[in-house]
Amino acid sequence: MHLNGTHQLNATPQEIWKLLMNIDVLARITPAIDRLEPLGNDKYTAIAEVKLGPVKGSFTGEMEIADKQEPEHFTLRMQQNSRIGNVSAEGQIKLQPGASGQTEVAFTGDAKLSGTLARMGQRVLGGVANSLVKQFFKNLEDEIQANA
Amino acid sequence: MTYIGKSVKRVEDRRFITGKGRYTDDIVLPGMTHAYILRSPYAHAKINGIDTSEAKAMDGVVAVFTGEDVKDIAGVPCGWQVNFKNGDTMKEPPHPLLVRDKVRHVGDAVAIVIAEEREIARDAADLIQVDYEELPAVVNAADAVQDGKALVHDDVPNNICFDWELGNPKEEVDAALDAADHITTLEFVNQRVTPNAIEPRSAIGSYESAGDHYTLYTTSQNPHLIRLLMCAFVLGIPEHKVRVVAPDVGGGFGSKIFHYTEEALMVWCSKQLERPVKWTADRSESFITDAQGRDHSTKAEMGFDKDGNIVGLRIKTFANLGAYLSTFSTCVPTWLHGTLLQGLYTTPKINVDVTAVFTNTVAVDAYRGAGRPEATYLLERMIDTAALEMGRDPAELRLQNFIPPFDGVEQAGYMTQVALQYDSGNYHRALEKALEMVDYKKFRKDQEKARAEGKLLGIGFSTYIEACGIAPSAVVGSLGARAGLYESAQVRVQPTGKVSVYTGSHSHGQGHETTFAQVVADRLGIDIGDVEIVHGDSEAVAFGMGTYGSRSLAVGGSAIMKSLDKVLEKGAKIAAHKLEAAVEDLDFAEGKWTVKGTDKSISFADVSLTAYVPHDYPQNLEPGMDFSSFYDPANFTYPFGAHIAIVEVDKDTGKVTLKRFVAVDDVGNVINPMIVEGQIHGGLAQGIGQALFEETIYDENGQLINGSYMDYTMPRADDLPSFEVDRTVTPCPHNPLGVKGAGEAGTIGSTPAVVNAVMDALSPLGIKNLAMPLTPERVWRYIQE
Numbered sequence: 001m002h003l004n005g006t007h008q009l010n011a012t013p014q015e016i017w018k019l020l021m022n023i024d025v026l027a028r029i030t031p032a033i034d035r036l037e038p039l040g041n042d043k044y045t046a047i048a049e050v051k052l053g054p055v056k057g058s059f060t061g062e063m064e065i066a067d068k069q070e071p072e073h074f075t076l077r078m079q080q081n082s083r084i085g086n087v088s089a090e091g092q093i094k095l096q097p098g099a100s101g102q103t104e105v106a107f108t109g110d111a112k113l114s115g116t117l118a119r120m121g122q123r124v125l126g127g128v129a130n131s132l133v134k135q136f137f138k139n140l141e142d143e144i145q146a147n148a
Numbered sequence: 149m150t151y152i153g154k155s156v157k158r159v160e161d162r163r164f165i166t167g168k169g170r171y172t173d174d175i176v177l178p179g180m181t182h183a184y185i186l187r188s189p190y191a192h193a194k195i196n197g198i199d200t201s202e203a204k205a206m207d208g209v210v211a212v213f214t215g216e217d218v219k220d221i222a223g224v225p226c227g228w229q230v231n232f233k234n235g236d237t238m239k240e241p242p243h244p245l246l247v248r249d250k251v252r253h254v255g256d257a258v259a260i261v262i263a264e265e266r267e268i269a270r271d272a273a274d275l276i277q278v279d280y281e282e283l284p285a286v287v288n289a290a291d292a293v294q295d296g297k298a299l300v301h302d303d304v305p306n307n308i309c310f311d312w313e314l315g316n317p318k319e320e321v322d323a324a325l326d327a328a329d330h331i332t333t334l335e336f337v338n339q340r341v342t343p344n345a346i347e348p349r350s351a352i353g354s355y356e357s358a359g360d361h362y363t364l365y366t367t368s369q370n371p372h373l374i375r376l377l378m379c380a381f382v383l384g385i386p387e388h389k390v391r392v393v394a395p396d397v398g399g400g401f402g403s404k405i406f407h408y409t410e411e412a413l414m415v416w417c418s419k420q421l422e423r424p425v426k427w428t429a430d431r432s433e434s435f436i437t438d439a440q441g442r443d444h445s446t447k448a449e450m451g452f453d454k455d456g457n458i459v460g461l462r463i464k465t466f467a468n469l470g471a472y473l474s475t476f477s478t479c480v481p482t483w484l485h486g487t488l489l490q491g492l493y494t495t496p497k498i499n500v501d502v503t504a505v506f507t508n509t510v511a512v513d514a515y516r517g518a519g520r521p522e523a524t525y526l527l528e529r530m531i532d533t534a535a536l537e538m539g540r541d542p543a544e545l546r547l548q549n550f551i552p553p554f555d556g557v558e559q560a561g562y563m564t565q566v567a568l569q570y571d572s573g574n575y576h577r578a579l580e581k582a583l584e585m586v587d588y589k590k591f592r593k594d595q596e597k598a599r600a601e602g603k604l605l606g607i608g609f610s611t612y613i614e615a616c617g618i619a620p621s622a623v624v625g626s627l628g629a630r631a632g633l634y635e636s637a638q639v640r641v642q643p644t645g646k647v648s649v650y651t652g653s654h655s656h657g658q659g660h661e662t663t664f665a666q667v668v669a670d671r672l673g674i675d676i677g678d679v680e681i682v683h684g685d686s687e688a689v690a691f692g693m694g695t696y697g698s699r700s701l702a703v704g705g706s707a708i709m710k711s712l713d714k715v716l717e718k719g720a721k722i723a724a725h726k727l728e729a730a731v732e733d734l735d736f737a738e739g740k741w742t743v744k745g746t747d748k749s750i751s752f753a754d755v756s757l758t759a760y761v762p763h764d765y766p767q768n769l770e771p772g773m774d775f776s777s778f779y780d781p782a783n784f785t786y787p788f789g790a791h792i793a794i795v796e797v798d799k800d801t802g803k804v805t806l807k808r809f810v811a812v813d814d815v816g817n818v819i820n821p822m823i824v825e826g827q828i829h830g831g832l833a834q835g836i837g838q839a840l841f842e843e844t845i846y847d848e849n850g851q852l853i854n855g856s857y858m859d860y861t862m863p864r865a866d867d868l869p870s871f872e873v874d875r876t877v878t879p880c881p882h883n884p885l886g887v888k889g890a891g892e893a894g895t896i897g898s899t900p901a902v903v904n905a906v907m908d909a910l911s912p913l914g915i916k917n918l919a920m921p922l923t924p925e926r927v928w929r930y931i932q933e
Contacts, residue, residue: 083274085189112849115189115254116432119855122847 001113001125003091005133006106011144013095013103017071019143020093029139031132032080032087036063046078057084057117071095076109085115105140107133151666151676155822159661159676169396172350172365177424180352181210183417184269185410185427186259186276187436188251191285191508191850192298195250195258195278202275203261208268211421212276214259215248221416224407225381226473227373229628230310230482230504238310238504241301243472245382245409245416250283252300252471253508254852255436257409262417262425285850289468289505290445300471300506309469309478309504314486315566321499324460328451332534338522339920340443340468340844341837342435343515344862347398349438350428353414357422361389366411368394369404369654370694373631375686377407377475383416390415394684397656401834402514403438404656405696406475410437435855440844441515443468444481444522450495450530456540458549460497463489463526467504467512474513478504483627484519484615484697490564491527492575492611492788493549498565508850514696516834516895517614524612528900532609532907533916542609542904543583550575550611556881561783568615570786571888572878574814579611582790582812585872591794599912604797606909609790610901616889617785617880618697634780635699636691637707639668639715641773643760645753646678649711652692653704654684658891659823660700666819667705667885671712672752673739690776698889701819702785702880709884710777718773719755725766726750726758785880785888789813791832791897793905802928804840804906810872811897816880816888824890828873831894837863838895839902843921861921 009016019025023044027036036044039062046063050056061080068074073094080087091109098104111129113122163169200212223243230238246257259276263269286292286300292307300307315321325331345367352365362385368374371394379387397404410427417425429437444465451460467481486500517524531549535542551562556572563569591607598605618624621632638650649668653660661681669676682688695704716736723741724731727748734741742749758765759773794808811828818824841861845854854860879886899920906922907915915930 114849114851116855118189118254118847118851118853119432119435120859122851122853122859 001111001129003107003109003111003129003133005130005137006104007137008098009103009105009141009144010101011103012101013071013097016095016103016105016140016144019140019147025143029136029143031135032059033063042066046080048080057082059087085113085117087117088112105137107136151670152819154666154820156662156666156676156820158659158823159665160659171347171396171398172352172367173428175352175365175395177352177354180424180426181262181264181421182266182269183260183262183414183425183427184266184273185257186261186273187433188254188256188258190251190280190282191254192283192300193251193280194283195248196281197279198259199277200259203272206268206272206275208264209272210262210264210423211417212259212261212272213246213417215244215246218245218416219248221245222382224409224412225377226478227377227475227630228479229630230312230478231628232310233313238478239301239304239308240473241304243409245413251280253510254850255433255510256471260413260417262421285508287507287509287846287848287850289443289466289507292505292507293466293503300508304506307506309473309506312482312502312504314482314500315489315498318499321460321462321497324497325449325451325462328459329454330452330534330538331449332530332537333447333449334529334533334917336446336448336526336529337919338442338444338446338525339838340512341441341515341842342844342860343401343403343438343441345399345401345403348429348431348434349404349408349410350426351411351414352424352426353416353418354424355415355418355422361391362415362419363391363393364411364415365393365395367397367404369397369400369656369696371654371684372652372686372689372692373694374407374411376631378412378415382412391685391687393686394654397654400656401516402441402518402696405694406439406513431857432855435860436510436852439474439477439511439513440470441512442522443512446526448526448530450534452534452538456538456545456548458493458495461489461495463500465500465502467502468507468509469504470507470509470511472511474511477511477513479628480514480519481522485523487566487568488520488523488613488615489527490566490568491524492551492613494551495565500566509846516831517892518697520614520892521835521896521899524610524896525900528610528612529903532904536911536916543579543588546579546609546611547576553577555878569783570613571783572881573613573786573788574876574878575611575788578788578812578814578876579790581874581876582792582810585810585812585874586792586794586808602799604799604909604912606795606797606905606907606911608793608795608901608904608906608908610897610904611790612897613786613788614698614892614896615784616698616787616892617702617781617883618699619784620782621780631693632780633693634778635693635703635707636689636776636778637704637711638690638774638776639708639711641715641756641759643757645674645756647672647674648680648682649708650682650689651704651708652689653700654692654695656695658695658700658827659820663701663819663823664705664708667708668712671709672715673737674752698787698891701885701887702883702889703779703781705885705887706781706883707777707779710779711775714775714777715773718759718769719752721766721769722755722758723750726755726764782882785816785883787813787815787888787890787893789893789897791901793898793901795902795905795909797906797909797927799931802924802926802931804922804924804927806836806867806869806902808872809836809869809898811894812874812876813890813893813897814876814878815890815893817877817886818875819885819887825873827890828894829871831892832871832898833863833868835895835898836868836902839899839920839922840867841921841923
C-alpha cells in the first residue's frame with residue numbers, strides 16, 4: 001500500500017524540522033500513534049488504538065527515525081504488532097524550501113499489512129491511506145499555527 | 149408403488165428446517181476441552197522462536213503444543229501421485245500438523261492452545277510470542293517458477309511440484325496447428341475461488357483409555373478415507389481402534405473431501421490429555437485454511453480448417469497448488485482437467501501441458517467440478533471466440549464439430565485423444581433443445597434491434613461434458629491414485645421387512661436419505677417409510693470412499709443395487725419353499741412373489757420374517773437377510789449438457805444483468821427430478837458466482853485481502869434470474885441404474901456461458917477477452933478504454 005502526498009506549509013524547513021524532531025509533537029500528529037516512549041538511538045516504543053472499519057485493536061511496536069539530514073529529509077520506520085495482525089511502514093519525509101519562508105513537505109512511503117488486518121482492513125485502509133497522509137499534514141499545520 | 153422418477157419430498161429436510169440437524173459443533177462430550185489454533189499472519193516467514201510460557205500459565209488453559217511437540221508425527225499425505233514428464237516422482241514436501249521451521253501461507257498452523265473454554269483458548273493464544281522473520285513470498289504460479297524467486301519449500305527447485313503432459317505428441321499438434329486456416333489464441337486466468345460451505349469445518353477428537361479407543365467427529369464428505377489416511381499415514385494408530393463419524397454436514401463442495409491437519413491434531417491431543425478436544429473454525433479461519441479452488445493460468449490455441457472444423461488444440465497451463473499438497477490437489481489440474489479437453493468435439497489432435505506450482509497461498513484442491521470447470525471454461529471460451537473471429541454462428545460451429553450420437557450399446561463408446569472413453573452421448577439433442585428454449589432465431593433479431601438502440605445485449609453458450617461416477621479403481625490406480633474408488637453398501641432386512649441400508653457414500657446436502665430410499669423401496673416393492681439410509685459413521689458402515697465427483701448414485705447407488713439383488717435372490721429361494729414352487733416359476737412384483745399364472749403369493753415382509761424365524765425353511769440356506777456388496781464401476785460416467793446465458797451490460801456502470809439462464813443437462817436416468825433440479829440450481833449459482841462475483845485475492849506479499857463476507861462477494865438470490873432448466877436422457881450403459889451424476893453439472897457448464905454472453909454483448913465495442921469475475925468495475929474500465 002503506497003502512501004503519498006505533498007503539502008505547502010507556512011514555515012521554514014528549519015522550523016518544521018524542529019517540530020518533527022519533537023517526539024511529543026510527532027506522536028500527536030502521526031495518525032495511528034498515540035504515544036512514543038524513547039528507547040534510545042532514535043528508536044521509540046509506539047502505542048496506539050486503531051479502529052479500521054470492522055477491525056479494532058491496540059498496537060504496540062517500534063518506531064525509528066533514520067537517515068536524518070537536517071533540515072532536508074528523514075525516514076520514518078514503524079513496526080506495529082497486534083492480535084489482529086501487524087503493520088510495517090516506511091516513509092521518507094522531504095522538506096523543500098519554497099518562496100517567502102514557505103516549505104513544501106513531501107511524504108512517500110509504503111505500508112504492509114498482515115493477518116486479519118490485511119483480510120478485513122485492506123479494503124477500508126486502501127481508501128483512507130492518502131487521507132492519513134493528509135491528516136498528518138493537517139495536524140502538522142495546526143502545530144505550526146499553534147507555535148506561531 | 150413406484151418411486152423412481154418421482155419428486156419425492158426430501159426425508160432429511162424436516163430435521164434441517166426445524167433446527168434439529170446435528171452437526172459436529174453441536175456435539176458436546178463429557179469433560180470436553182476446546183482448542184484454538186494460532187495461525188501465521190505472514191505468508192512466508194522463518195520462525196526464530198516461540199514462547200508459550202505466558203499462555204500456559206493462564207487460568208483455564210489445559211495445554212499448549214507447538215511444532216516441536218509433534219515433530220515426530222508425519223504430516224498429512226497426498227492421495228494422488230503424479231509423475232514429472234521425465235518419470236520422476238512429484239515433489240511431495242511434508243505438510244506437518246504444526247509447523248516448526250517456517251510458515252508457508254497466511255493461516256499456517258503454529259501452535260494449538262487447549263482450554264476449558266473456547267474464549268480462554270483464544271485469549272491465551274494472544275499471549276504466545278512468535279519471533280517471525282518475514283521472507284519474500286510467491287503468489288502467482290507462472291511467476292513462482294522463474295529463477296531466483298522465493299522457495300516455498302527449500303528443496304523444491306523453482307517451486308515446481310511436477311510438469312505433466314497428456315494427449316497426442318506435441319509435434320503432431322504443432323503440425324496440425326501449422327496447417328490450420330485459422331487459429332484462435334487466448335490467455336486466461338481461471339481465478340481462485342473459496343468454496344464457502346455454510347458450516348465451517350469442525351473436529352472433535354476423543355480418546356477412551358479403557359478400550360484404548362479413539363473417536364473423531366468431523367465435518368467430512370469422506371469419513372472412511374479420513375480414517376484410513378489418518379491411521380495409516382499420520383498417527384500410526386490401528387484402524388480398528390478408531391471410529392470416524394461425519395454427522396450432518398452443512399455443505400462441502402469438495403472442500404470437505406480432504407484429510408486436514410486439524411483432524412489428526414484433535415485426535416492426537418485427546419490422547420495426550422485423555423479428554424475430548426473440540427475445534428471449530430470461524431469464518432475468517434475458513435478463508436485461510438479450507439482448500440480453495442481453480443487458480444489456473446492458461447494459454448490455449450485452437451486451430452480450424454477453412455470449413456470451420458477443429459483440427460488441433462494446444463494448451464499450456466500453470467496450476468497453482470498453494471503451499472502444501474492437499475489430498476487430491478495433484479489430480480485436479482491433471483487427470484480431472486487434461487482428460488476433459490476433448491470436450492464434445494471431434495478435435496483430432498490435442499496436447500495439454502501442465503506445470504503444477506507451490507506458492508505461499510492456501511492449498512488448492514477439488515472444488516465443485518474439480519478440473520472439469522477449468523477444462524470446460526477454456527474450450528467453451530475458445531469456441532465462442534473462434535466463432536466471432538471467423539464470422540460463424542457459435543451454436544452452428546458447435547453442432548458442426550460435435551461428436552455424433554452414440555449410445556454405448558449399439559454404438560461403441562467414443563475414444564478421446566486424452567485417455568478417456570465416453571460412455572454414451574447425444575450432444576446435438578441437448579444443444580438443439582436449449583436453442584429451442586431460448587428461441588434463438590428470435591433472440592438474434594431482438595439483439596439486432598437492441599444494438600441499434602445502443603444496448604449491449606449478448607448471448608453465450610457452453611456445451612460441456614464431465615467425467616463423473618468416480619471411478620474405476622484399476623484405471624485411477626494406473627493414473628496414480630493411492631486409493632480405490634469403489635463404494636460399499638450393506639442392505640439389512642429386519643425381521644418385519646423394514647430395511648436399513650448402510651452406504652459408504654456420505655450425504656452433505658445431496659439428499660441420499662431420500663434418493664437412495666426411493667431406489668430401495670422401488671426395487672423391494674415396499675413403502676419408502678420402511679427404508680432408512682445410514683451413512684457417515686465408520687462403525688456402522690463397512691467401508692466407503694465418500695462423496696465427490698458426482699459419484700454417489702452412480703457408484704454408491706450401484707453398490708446398493710448389488711446388495712438388493714442378493715436380497716431378492718435369497719428371498720426368492722425362501723418364497724419358492726413357502727409357495728412349494730420352483731424359483732424359476734416365481735415373479736416378483738409390488739413387494740410379493742407370485743407363482744406365475746396363479747394367485748398364490750407371499751409378501752416381502754413374510755419372507756423376511758421367515759428368514760429370521762426359519763422354522764419352515766429351505767435346507768442348506770442360512771437364516772437372516774443381510775447382504776454387503778462392493779461396487780467398482782466399469783468406467784466413469786459422462787454427463788453433458790448445453791447452457792445458454794443471456795445478459796445485458798449497462799454501458800454507463802459496467803453492471804452485468806443476467807436476464808435468462810437456460811440449462812439442458814443430461815445426467816442419464818433421473819431418480820428424483822426435484823433433487824436433480826435442486827443440484828443444478830445450486831451448481832448454476834456457484835458457476836455464475838465465479839463468472840460475475842467471486843475471486844480470492846492475495847496481494848504481492850501473500851496476504852489474503854478479501855477474507856470476509858464484506859470483501860468476498862457471494863452470489864445472492866437477487867443476482868440471479870429464475871433458471872429455466874430441462875433435460876435430455878441418455879442412460880449410462882454400464883451401471884444398473886443408468887445414472888450419470890448431477891452434482892457438478894451446473895458449476896461446470898454455467899461459468900463460460902455467462903462470460904461468453906458478456907463477450908457477445910461487448911463485441912460491438914471490439915472487446916473479446918475479459919478476465920473473471922466480470923464485476924461492474926472491471927467491465928466499466930474496459931468499456932472506458
